[in-house]
Amino acid sequence: MLATLSRFKSPRWLSPDILLGYVLGQEVRRKEVSLFSPSCPVSAAWGRRATGGTRAISTSCTLCAKVRGNPKKRELSEKKLTRHFVDHRRVKLEAGSGGKGASSFHSEPRKEWGGPDGGNGGDGGSIIIKADKFVKSLAQVVPVYKGEDGQSGGSKNCYGRNGSPTYISVPLGTVVKEQGQTVVDLSEHGQEYLAVFGGAGGKGNRFFLSNENRAPMSATPGMTGQERVLQLELRTMAHAGLVGFPNAGKSSLLRAISNARPAVAAYPFTTLNPHVGIVNYRDHEQVAVADIPGIIRGAHLNRGLGISFLRHIERCRFLLYVLDLSTPEPWTQLEHLRYELDQYEPGLSQRPQAIIANKMDLPEAREKLETLQSHLSQRVIPVSALTGQNTEELILHLRELYDGYLNGEGSGEGKPTRW
Ligand SMILES: Nc1nc2c(ncn2[C@@H]2O[C@H](COP(=O)(O)OP(=O)(O)OP(=O)(O)O)[C@@H](O)[C@H]2O)c(=O)[nH]1
Numbered sequence: 001m002l003a004t005l006s007r008f009k010s011p012r013w014l015s016p017d018i019l020l021g022y023v024l025g026q027e028v029r030r031k032e033v034s035l036f037s038p039s040c041p042v043s044a045a046w047g048r049r050a051t052g053g054t055r056a057i058s059t060s061c062t063l064c065a066k067v068r069g070n071p072k073k074r075e076l077s078e079k080k081l082t083r084h085f086v087d088h089r090r091v092k093l094e095a096g097s098g099g100k101g102a103s104s105f106h107s108e109p110r111k112e113w114g115g116p117d118g119g120n121g122g123d124g125g126s127i128i129i130k131a132d133k134f135v136k137s138l139a140q141v142v143p144v145y146k147g148e149d150g151q152s153g154g155s156k157n158c159y160g161r162n163g164s165p166t167y168i169s170v171p172l173g174t175v176v177k178e179q180g181q182t183v184v185d186l187s188e189h190g191q192e193y194l195a196v197f198g199g200a201g202g203k204g205n206r207f208f209l210s211n212e213n214r215a216p217m218s219a220t221p222g223m224t225g226q227e228r229v230l231q232l233e234l235r236t237m238a239h240a241g242l243v244g245f246p247n248a249g250k251s252s253l254l255r256a257i258s259n260a261r262p263a264v265a266a267y268p269f270t271t272l273n274p275h276v277g278i279v280n281y282r283d284h285e286q287v288a289v290a291d292i293p294g295i296i297r298g299a300h301l302n303r304g305l306g307i308s309f310l311r312h313i314e315r316c317r318f319l320l321y322v323l324d325l326s327t328p329e330p331w332t333q334l335e336h337l338r339y340e341l342d343q344y345e346p347g348l349s350q351r352p353q354a355i356i357a358n359k360m361d362l363p364e365a366r367e368k369l370e371t372l373q374s375h376l377s378q379r380v381i382p383v384s385a386l387t388g389q390n391t392e393e394l395i396l397h398l399r400e401l402y403d404g405y406l407n408g409e410g411s412g413e414g415k416p417t418r419w
């Protein structure tokens with residue numbers, strides 16, 4: 001057969017050997033062979049099986065690849081990996097500058113004085129803040145935004161391209177403030193606020209052509225873009241806020257009723273930033289619950305984590321007071337919490353609320369619950385965040401509060417927010 005094939009006139013690239021491979025149906029097998037590596041036990045075994053013991057050629061097996069990870073690079077800590085909710089940001093906005101105008105003259109064979117043909121520069125890009133219902137927190141907003149600059153003009157009357165606008169997507173209910181004064185409240189999906197204007201593009205020398213001056217040389221540079229420092233704040237952070245002393249079990253409770261995963265530990269001030277979890281109901285209604293850092297006595301005087309998290313509480317429509325039944329007198333906790341809230345903003349502690357007695361799984365809890373109930377006229381919901389005991393009652397009560405809020409009771413300002 002080889003003799004027949006060698007007689008066959010073929011182009012130079014089609015050698016008799018390859019031709020023979022095709023004839024015998026071997027080409028496919030050769031390609032398979034090239035996938036196996038001799039150094040890898042898995043691929044070597046496969047290679048032997050596929051080739052019947054022939055030596056494998058190429059190494060493309062991932063098991064054989066060198067590990068290219070940087071040994072100096074440390075793993076991210078859990079603290080860095082935990083996503084927290086951001087409801088306040090300060091941003092510096094710098095719009096793009098305009099491109100400069102060009103100064104040039106038309107030149108062509110036999111047309112020596114073609115006249116000025118320098119084009120204008122493009123306008124700088126503006127920065128627009130846009131409300132987006134799919135954005136839930138200000139975590140994506142960075143501290144500084146710089147708009148795109150306009151391009152310079154060119155010869156032959158070419159105008160520079162305008163800088164494209166930069167959009168900052170923010171959640172619905174974002175209030176834009178400047179030096180403490182409210183500038184705009186973005187509450188509708190798609191609502192835009194043009195925060196800073198881009199600088200105008202410079203003029204090319206063609207612009208200055210007049211009867212008096214037939215050959216203007218001057219062209220102007222573009223103007224610099226507007227600059228502003230703004231504060232972005234979320235009007236409503238969540239529907240309900242978990243308010244309690246450190247270690248009361250707020251984060252554990254949020255874990256028990258929602259899919260949020262805030263850190264839980266047996267030391268105070270584990271939570272340093274608010275986390276928001278969503279409680280889902282069968283009718284697809286969603287209630288947002290925020291885990292807020294612990295409050296201590298004197299918080300309104302900036303003790304502990306200070307006023308910053310009292311501000312978070314202000315942005316919750318109703319409050320869930322979490323009391324720790326492992327403490328000697330849980331009822332005093334409630335008094336202190338209410339005092340701190342009222343010192344920060346009078347009447348804040350009177351928002352629609354629920355009182356939750358946590359750590360019911362502890363042996364002494366039942367007795368303390370009775371004493372607590374005798375001190376209060378309001379209903380107390382006993383739960384255990386650790387075991388999940390009686391969390392259903394809390395979830396149902398949360399829904400009652402939410403329905404009341406949607407019906408306009410205690411919604412305070414503006415339209416009720418649907419998460
Ligand atoms: N036995 C018992 N322990 C609980 C319960 N809930 C929380 N704990 C424990 O209490 C400690 C504090 O819980 P956290 O959920 O971190 O408390 P926190 O209120 O979020 O604390 P901060 O973030 O510091 O304000 C942890 O050791 C929890 O395991 C409970 O229902 N029963």
Ligand SMILES: [Mg+2]
Nearest residue numbers: 250251270271
């Ligand atoms: Mg916590």
